[in-house]
Amino acid sequence: MIEIERKFLVTSFEFKNEAYAKKSIIQGYLSSNPERMVRIRTNGKDGFITIKGKGNKSGMSRFEWEKMIPLEEATALLKLCEEGAIEKIRYEVKVGDHVYEVDEFFGENEGLVMAEIELESEDEVFKKPSWLGKEVTNDEKYYNAYLSNNPFTKW
Template sequence: MQEIERKFLVTSEAFKNEAHKRTHIVQGFLNANPERTVRIRTRANDGFLTVKGKANKSGLSRFEWEKQISLSEAEDLLHLCEPGIIEKTRYEVSSGDHTFEVDEFKGENEGLIIAEIELGSENEPFSKPEWLGEEVTGNIKYYNSQLSKNPFKNWI
């Protein structure tokens, strides 16, 4: 249950032309402490409860446990979350043998677009699309749990 993930800023909306799937996501945090986050998420007609541990020193890897729950359970739990609900549209874009999940944030995080790629190992090679910008892996301010507390609109 180890998640190995790299995050990047996105420099253009060209990814939208390459996307093969698009999903609306709403999520909140029962606990947004970077040492251990507990997230509630709705995605399409499904709900999810996710627990994530602290990232390793490189910021690439951390424990993740996820359980699917009903949509109604997730919607009920969202009412118990800390302030700062995140809304975003997720685009899935194939690139070589991998899939990038590109999140276009809404609301207080409008204007922020982040691409994530999950890997099998920290050193696994992957091809980088032209719209992929600066790597922000391990930069805590780009964690969704932190965006719920200090949204992108406050940075600019």
């Protein structure tokens, strides 16, 4: 139940040509407290509730618990969330042995494009595609919960 991931800014839209899947995501936060974030997400025809703990010192690892819930329940729960829903399209891109999840944000976070890669360990080696930019793993302003309260377009 420990998630290990790294986040990067994306420097070009070349990833779209390499994507094998794409889905529209809307997510909100019942709690955006970094100690115990509670996220509700709709992802196409599925709904999810996720609880995340505070990240470790590197920002790469943290507790994560996620369960699929009926879409109707997720849609209802989104109405109870804090202001600042996140709207994005997620592209899945296979690079070497890993899959990057590349999020193109819309609404108040339009213009932001980030890629995440989940790893088995913090020191795991992975390939970096040419469109991958600066690493922002430990920069909390790029966390979705932060973006919901402090949108990218207002920086």
